[in-house]
Amino acid sequence: MDLTELLTGAVDKVPGAVAISLLGVDGVAVETITGSKSLPGGSDGARPRASQAWEVELADLMLTARRAARSLQWGALRNITMETRQLTFLARMINPDYFLLLVMERDGNMGRARFELRRVGAALAHNL
Numbered sequence: 001m002d003l004t005e006l007l008t009g010a011v012d013k014v015p016g017a018v019a020i021s022l023l024g025v026d027g028v029a030v031e032t033i034t035g036s037k038s039l040p041g042g043s044d045g046a047r048p049r050a051s052q053a054w055e056v057e058l059a060d061l062m063l064t065a066r067r068a069a070r071s072l073q074w075g076a077l078r079n080i081t082m083e084t085r086q087l088t089f090l091a092r093m094i095n096p097d098y099f100l101l102l103v104m105e106r107d108g109n110m111g112r113a114r115f116e117l118r119r120v121g122a123a124l125a126h127n128l
Contacts, residue, residue, distance in 0.1 A: 003022065003030070003031050003124070004031060004033065006120050006123055006124070007020045007021075007022065007031055007032075007033040007120065008033050009120075010102070010116040010117070010119070010120050011033050011034070011035040011102070012035065013112065013116055014035075014102065014104060014108060014109055014112050014113045014116055015108055015109040015112065016037075016104045016105040016106075016107055016108025016109060017035045017037075017102060017103070017104045017108060017113065018034065018035055018037050018039055018087065018103040018104055018105060019032060019033065019034045019035060019039060019102075019103045020032070020033050020035075020100065020101065020102045020103070020120075021033075021055060021100070021101045021103075022094075022098060022099075022100055022124065023055055023058075023059050023098065023099055023100075023101055024059070024097055024098055025059055025062060025063055025066075025096075025097055025098070025099065026059065027052075027055055027056035027057075027058075027059035027060065028055075029052075029055050030098070032055070037105065039054070039087075039103065054103075055101070058082075058089060058091065058101055059099075061080065061082070061091075062077070062080060062091055062093070062099055065077050065080050066093075076093070077093055078092065078093055079091065079092050079093070079114075079117075083106065084106075085106075086105075086106065087103055087104065087105065087106065088103075088104050088105070088106055088108060088110070088113075089101060089102070089103055090102045090104070090110075090113050090114065090117060092117040092118070092121050093121075094121045094124050094125050094128060095125060095128055097128070098124070098128050100117050100120060100121055100124075102116070102117055
């Protein structure tokens with residue numbers, strides 16, 4: 001199964017999912033798949049213009065959290081969840097260089113989202 005199929009399968013299986021991305025910690029997206037719903041500011045499931053900004057900002061958040069976990073000697077960062085008034089962002093580290101980011105509506109299925117991130121992350125860990 002290729003990367004696009006893996007990500008598409010995950011976003012399709014999570015109720016309320018808006019998008020999923022495989023990102024480098026530098027904020028550069030390897031692949032982003034949007035679901036049937038669009039990010040605020042996007043239209044008809046198309047990738048919004050500001051998508052690079054959200055990817056870079058959330059990659060920076062991952063780097064900051066990773067540095068904090070290391071400096072406090074809490075071990076390696078695995079997951080981060082950020083909730084806003086409109087969206088929930090779940091991020092899962094795959095290896096030191098890449099992470100998955102799933103964006104969903106606030107009332108999306110958090111349990112299924114976590115499961116899909118673990119499943120896709122495990123599949124990708126062997127190939128990255």
